[in-house]
Amino acid sequence: MANVTFSSPAMNKDVTVYATAGDCHTLLAVAQKNKLPIHFECENGECGSCAVEVGILSNRQPMGMHLTEKEKVALKLAGKISREQIEQAELSDIPPPWRLACQYIVRDEDILVKF
Template sequence: MPNITFSSPLHKDKTVYAVAGSHRDTVLKLARDNHIPIDFGCENGECGTCLVKTSRIDQKHGPMGAPLTDQEVKVLKELGKITQAQIDAMRVDDLNHSEWRLACQMVLRDEELLIEYPSK
């Protein structure tokens, strides 16, 4: 089980254990289950409200989280958080080339992550 640390300028950092590989449990669900106040709107990857920045705590492994969904790619591109070159590379490599994710779309793998989110 990986440790996921949630960090925000207005809230104390909180580290939680996550079950990897469920293919359904998103970062947003993990945050909500653990009373971490990540803002969200639609919960289906259309609004971009749940934008988070991800980084690996353990640098030994490859890309973070499951691959980006098509909806996530569309919204991240609209928000200016992913370039067409990153999208093209992702399609060729089948690897995530962006530190930016939508919490409602990101499914965890067995990796320790830092997830930074804005606070209101």
């Protein structure tokens, strides 16, 4: 199980939900299931409107979750990640802080999602 804490000025307080790791649900699907107001448009990774900042809430090394090609393009065009961060993600499994909620699969780690 993973604890996913959502934080946004659009909410009265932070909300922590449990997500089953490995069930292949995206972060956006977890938010929708729990009626949390992450903005989105296409749900396909092309528009970039569901960009969120993801932080790790443990002392463990973050699990390297590969960026999809759609994420690389959308986040780079939006100025959320750099070419260097993409290279770090690919070569060293160091995840960038910004991800697309519709592409990010929840893993077995506690995370903080800011939007």
